[in-house]
Amino acid sequence: MDGYGTIFVGYPNWWGTMPMAMFTFLEHYDWSGKRICPFCTNEGSGLGDSEGDLKRACWGATVEKGISIHGAEAAQSQSKVEAWVRKLV
Ligand SMILES: Cc1cc2nc3c(=O)[nH]c(=O)nc-3n(C[C@H](O)[C@H](O)[C@H](O)COP(=O)(O)O)c2cc1C
Numbered sequence: 001m002d003g004y005g006t007i008f009v010g011y012p013n014w015w016g017t018m019p020m021a022m023f024t025f026l027e028h029y030d031w032s033g034k035r036i037c038p039f040c041t042n043e044g045s046g047l048g049d050s051e052g053d054l055k056r057a058c059w060g061a062t063v064e065k066g067i068s069i070h071g072a073e074a075a076q077s078q079s080k081v082e083a084w085v086r087k088l089v
Pocket residue numbers: 011012013014015016017040041042043044045046071072
């Protein structure tokens with residue numbers, strides 16, 4: 001992670017936030033000065049509490065406005081995702 005400044009973090013919405021495995025993954029790194037771009041599949045809850053939870057789990061990082069993708073439409077969401085990525089890079 002040391003070699004990266006901007007990190008795209010993707011996950012499904014589980015019970016209104018990231019799956020617990022994501023919290024376990026994230027807590028292994030030093031996030032100070034990093035920029036996190038969250039993308040989240042879900043079945044209607046959007047990003048839920050995940051952006052706020054990312055801010056708490058990744059102390060010192062800047063968390064950008066994330067993108068919500070309806071899970072059933074993920075395969076058809078390329079242009080939506082590309083437009084979001086273009087705004088960030
Ligand atoms: C344990 C579990 C909890 C979930 N909780 C939510 C939820 O709170 N809100 C929501 O919109 N979708 C919820 N979902 C649906 C997932 O977000 C959805 O299945 C996923 O984003 C689509 O990716 P997949 O095809 O890899 O499952 C949940 C799914 C699982 C398995």
